Amino acid sequence: MLTYSFENIGKESIYEYLYKCIKKDIIEGKLATGEHLPSKRTLAVNLGISTITVENSYGQLMSEGYIYSVPKKGYYVADISGVAKIKPVKHEIPRIIVKEQTKYESDLSSNRTDPDSFPFATWAKLMRRVITDKKEALMKISPSEGTYELRRAIANHLASFRDMQVMPEQIVVGAGTEYMYSLLIQLLGRDKVYCVEDPGYSKIARIYASNNVKCCYADMDDEGIKPDAVRQCNADIVHISPTHHYPTGITMPVSRRFELLAWANEQSDRYIIEDDYDSEFRMTGKTIPTMKSIDISEKVIYMNTFSRTLTPTIRISYMVLPPHLAALYHEKLNFYACTVSNFEQYTLASFIEEGYFEKHLNRMRHYYMKQREEVLSVLKEDKYKCVGKVNEADSGLHFILELNTEYTDQEVKQKLEAEGIHINALSEYYHNKAESISHRFVISYSDIVINKFREACNKLIDLKQFE
Amino acid sequence: MLTYSFENIGKESIYEYLYKCIKKDIIEGKLATGEHLPSKRTLAVNLGISTITVENSYGQLMSEGYIYSVPKKGYYVADISGVAKIKPVKHEIPRIIVKEQTKYESDLSSNRTDPDSFPFATWAKLMRRVITDKKEALMKISPSEGTYELRRAIANHLASFRDMQVMPEQIVVGAGTEYMYSLLIQLLGRDKVYCVEDPGYSKIARIYASNNVKCCYADMDDEGIKPDAVRQCNADIVHISPTHHYPTGITMPVSRRFELLAWANEQSDRYIIEDDYDSEFRMTGKTIPTMKSIDISEKVIYMNTFSRTLTPTIRISYMVLPPHLAALYHEKLNFYACTVSNFEQYTLASFIEEGYFEKHLNRMRHYYMKQREEVLSVLKEDKYKCVGKVNEADSGLHFILELNTEYTDQEVKQKLEAEGIHINALSEYYHNKAESISHRFVISYSDIVINKFREACNKLIDLKQFE
Numbered sequence: 001m002l003t004y005s006f007e008n009i010g011k012e013s014i015y016e017y018l019y020k021c022i023k024k025d026i027i028e029g030k031l032a033t034g035e036h037l038p039s040k041r042t043l044a045v046n047l048g049i050s051t052i053t054v055e056n057s058y059g060q061l062m063s064e065g066y067i068y069s070v071p072k073k074g075y076y077v078a079d080i081s082g083v084a085k086i087k088p089v090k091h092e093i094p095r096i097i098v099k100e101q102t103k104y105e106s107d108l109s110s111n112r113t114d115p116d117s118f119p120f121a122t123w124a125k126l127m128r129r130v131i132t133d134k135k136e137a138l139m140k141i142s143p144s145e146g147t148y149e150l151r152r153a154i155a156n157h158l159a160s161f162r163d164m165q166v167m168p169e170q171i172v173v174g175a176g177t178e179y180m181y182s183l184l185i186q187l188l189g190r191d192k193v194y195c196v197e198d199p200g201y202s203k204i205a206r207i208y209a210s211n212n213v214k215c216c217y218a219d220m221d222d223e224g225i226k227p228d229a230v231r232q233c234n235a236d237i238v239h240i241s242p243t244h245h246y247p248t249g250i251t252m253p254v255s256r257r258f259e260l261l262a263w264a265n266e267q268s269d270r271y272i273i274e275d276d277y278d279s280e281f282r283m284t285g286k287t288i289p290t291m292k293s294i295d296i297s298e299k300v301i302y303m304n305t306f307s308r309t310l311t312p313t314i315r316i317s318y319m320v321l322p323p324h325l326a327a328l329y330h331e332k333l334n335f336y337a338c339t340v341s342n343f344e345q346y347t348l349a350s351f352i353e354e355g356y357f358e359k360h361l362n363r364m365r366h367y368y369m370k371q372r373e374e375v376l377s378v379l380k381e382d383k384y385k386c387v388g389k390v391n392e393a394d395s396g397l398h399f400i401l402e403l404n405t406e407y408t409d410q411e412v413k414q415k416l417e418a419e420g421i422h423i424n425a426l427s428e429y430y431h432n433k434a435e436s437i438s439h440r441f442v443i444s445y446s447d448i449v450i451n452k453f454r455e456a457c458n459k460l461i462d463l464k465q466f467e
Numbered sequence: 468m469l470t471y472s473f474e475n476i477g478k479e480s481i482y483e484y485l486y487k488c489i490k491k492d493i494i495e496g497k498l499a500t501g502e503h504l505p506s507k508r509t510l511a512v513n514l515g516i517s518t519i520t521v522e523n524s525y526g527q528l529m530s531e532g533y534i535y536s537v538p539k540k541g542y543y544v545a546d547i548s549g550v551a552k553i554k555p556v557k558h559e560i561p562r563i564i565v566k567e568q569t570k571y572e573s574d575l576s577s578n579r580t581d582p583d584s585f586p587f588a589t590w591a592k593l594m595r596r597v598i599t600d601k602k603e604a605l606m607k608i609s610p611s612e613g614t615y616e617l618r619r620a621i622a623n624h625l626a627s628f629r630d631m632q633v634m635p636e637q638i639v640v641g642a643g644t645e646y647m648y649s650l651l652i653q654l655l656g657r658d659k660v661y662c663v664e665d666p667g668y669s670k671i672a673r674i675y676a677s678n679n680v681k682c683c684y685a686d687m688d689d690e691g692i693k694p695d696a697v698r699q700c701n702a703d704i705v706h707i708s709p710t711h712h713y714p715t716g717i718t719m720p721v722s723r724r725f726e727l728l729a730w731a732n733e734q735s736d737r738y739i740i741e742d743d744y745d746s747e748f749r750m751t752g753k754t755i756p757t758m759k760s761i762d763i764s765e766k767v768i769y770m771n772t773f774s775r776t777l778t779p780t781i782r783i784s785y786m787v788l789p790p791h792l793a794a795l796y797h798e799k800l801n802f803y804a805c806t807v808s809n810f811e812q813y814t815l816a817s818f819i820e821e822g823y824f825e826k827h828l829n830r831m832r833h834y835y836m837k838q839r840e841e842v843l844s845v846l847k848e849d850k851y852k853c854v855g856k857v858n859e860a861d862s863g864l865h866f867i868l869e870l871n872t873e874y875t876d877q878e879v880k881q882k883l884e885a886e887g888i889h890i891n892a893l894s895e896y897y898h899n900k901a902e903s904i905s906h907r908f909v910i911s912y913s914d915i916v917i918n919k920f921r922e923a924c925n926k927l928i929d930l931k932q933f934e
Contacts, residue, residue, distance in 0.1 A: 016753065060753055065690070065720020082725030086732050088763040091790040093634045115606035124598040127810075131591040139582035141779050167560045175642040175782070175806035182649055190679045206802055212657045223532070253532020258549030265553050286483065286527055296555040312608050313809035315642070323558040335673055339642035342780035343594075344808055
């Protein structure tokens with residue numbers, strides 16, 4: 001007979017306590033498979049509790065499958081012998097996950113932006129209005145490609161800002177370009193060869209690798225990715241950033257663009273992914289037209305993100321598909337739910353349509369221009385002239401600094417690291433890390449504090465001579 | 468010599484207009500490769516405009532690569548012969564994307580929830596507070612796994628609500644379970660065989676297929692997925708919803724759970740994905756404990772989503788990884804940016820931590836209970852008793868109705884469709900669509916209007932006899 005004491009019962013109910021006691025006995029084998037349990041009434045009388053309580057405990061044990069009932073016979077212990085075949089394992093929980101990132105005295109590679117630059121007040125106002133005015137729409141499931149309102153706002157923005165004539169129906173919205181790449185792999189095919197720029201943004205290749213698709217690297221010259229290199233690796237899809245290549249800063253001239261388009265035209269399943277990640281920050285003149293805008297052959301997939309222009313902590317990116325691919329997306333992939341919440345989709349749509357986005361871009365362009373000028377002017381000061389040569393394309397949020405040093409890139413990096421300065425060498429962005437004594441470094445200036453930069457420059461001067 | 472008229476110039480600047488004219492002539496071949504362009508001064512005089520204007524136009528053409536300059540010689544037209552190799556293509560833009568979904572008189576398969584049930588006021592209040600108080604945190608890039616605040620809130624919620632003791636470090640937050648599946652494939656391996664329940668939620672298999680991983684189907688009996696069937700298809704990973712299977716509503720008894728855990732214990736790379744999608748909505752008794760909570764062997768990956776409990780239009784899901792997989796995730800996949808915006812991560816964290824989530828769950832549970840009782844009571848009315856037999860597990864937002872009819876499931880569906888009623892047959896959820904005369908239908912009641920339901924029941928009565 002089951003006997004349990006209710007003396008040490010805490011804030012649990014008796015029903016819950018009894019259920020747990022019996023369950024424990026079953027798991028530990030004190031109550032064996034097939035054993036007949038006392039009737040509800042008998043157990044209730046025995047334990048001095050109500051029949052209802054026992055009934056509730058038995059009921060819970062039944063619904064979890066620890067016991068079963070046979071009509072007119074009563075309750076029996078179920079067979080849970082599987083439990084014996086389970087080996088307890090206990091790994092340490094990786095504490096590393098909460099580790100704070102190293103703080104540098106001066107980080108010349110950070111593309112963090114000033115928190116104050118985000119238009120909090122406007123965003124809060126629009127979010128509040130969306131929540132008040134759009135209850136119905138907010139609760140209505142967004143099409144896989146994103147809400148029509150946001151896609152229309154993006155299409156209008158592209159028309160006025162990028163001179164691109166696209167329909168909202170060609171646009172797919174998603175939670176970050178990284179996620180979009182995995183969608184593109186599903187759309188274009190996992191059997192294709194994806195070609196990336198070398199040097200380039202290493203994450204792109206990493207994402208292709210993590211998705212187990214073939215990824216090849218094509219060399220660049222001073223006009224961008226080399227079509228010969230693309231051919232040599234039998235690529236099907238070329239992934240490039242022609243407006244402003246990261247990290248070299250190269251703008252691909254139109255002749256090279258047409259060459260690549262011609263390459264894509266040779267086969268029906270060749271495509272070009274145009275990653276236009278920081279085109280908004282061209283500092284002088286008009287922005288460089290996109291490849292998409294000269295693509296008359298439905299070969300270019302245009303991608304961009306609001307993470308770069310607003311804040312990386314808002315995850316909204318989009319791609320513009322050629323019409324036939326938009327149709328294919330709808331057929332093959334529209335079973336996926338859109339990954340961006342309606343609340344942010346509608347807020348961003350208002351932000352764009354009411355002109356706030358354009359204002360924000362202008363403000364940020366001025367902010368970055370000023371920041372850039374200040375950083376560059378330090379390098380023009382008599383004292384710091386000797387540091388190195390600046391290589392820049394009046395665009396984007398970084399430039400190349402060719403240091404006046406005889407140390408290898410790795411040595412420079414280590415020496416500066418010891419001084420609390422973080423810097424990335426251009427050579428780090430190469431898949432084939434051949435150019436490790438190029439002395440060229442990528443300076444991301446959006447987060448640089450000028451005084452700290454002067455101090456960093458003093459350390460850079462020290463690199464001129466061997467000790 | 469270039470001659471352009473500025474008569475029809477619109478609101479463009481002269482510089483922009485001139486740049487466009489020259490560009491057009493180059494693309495159309497009117498200006499041939501290598502052709503020498505007039506000097507800035509000559510062209511300026513000739514067109515009666517300023518030299519600066521010509522300089523700006525030439526500058527833009529240079530940066531786009533339509534022309535190039537040779538020191539002391541002047542400007543030349545670049546080679547864009549690639550343009551000739553591009554075949555214009557123009558597909559229709561798929562209008563289907565904006566098509567409205569069919570409206571039914573009565574939809575017995577919709578799991579839409581009443582827009583009024585979302586706690587707009589609280590959400591707006593918390594969002595506003597987050598934007599005011601957490602500017603710094605909002606702009607700080609979230610760890611790949613999600614902000615610590617949200618993961619801690621989820622861990623606390625799981626402890627008090629699901630009796631699960633997990634560390635925030637084991638939790639990964641992402642924009643929807645669908646996205647999480649693709650992360651799991653990258654984590655566990657694309658060469659593995661993923662096994663799903665048959666019948667089951669078809670989207671899961673579709674996602675595995677779209678990710679090109681082997682997906683097999685295992686039969687179920689009345690205790691859930693059959694371990695024999697799992698073995699037969701050489702599965703490595705089993706994807707199940709043991710608390711409340713969709714669509715059958717089966718709760719897997721503990722004996723079967725231990726059997727599956729024992730199966731997973733036989734090989735080091737076998738895992739169980741436990742999709743706990745609607746466990747919050749068990750109407751009577753305690754919630755059924757998760758498999759995760761009895762997993763002492765680090766074999767269970769627990770998944771759940773706030774899309775089900777809050778609104779499908781907020782995309783926040785999470786998974787709880789066993790410690791060694793959390794470490795592997797951190798090593799292999801933490802280069803991915805978290806797909807949920809900080810704004811919503813912090814708002815949700817407050818929503819949970821300040822007790823609003825629990826309140827919301829209680830409110831929704833009552834709401835659904837009432838809704839469920841009303842729907843079921845209609846089926847108990849004298850007039851509608853004859854409609855069929857209800858099969859339900861006091862849990863989740865749907866039940867099975869076994870119709871009193873001799874028509875095939877497909878015929879029932881079509882006949883009701885003609886009356887403006889949408890209903891899904893259980894047989895539709897089978898991969899092997901064998902049971903097409905089971906007469907069992909899945910009724911999702913969260914969005915049912917009672918009067919409409921009575922009308923629908925009248926039509927269901929008509930199905931009793933052949934015409």
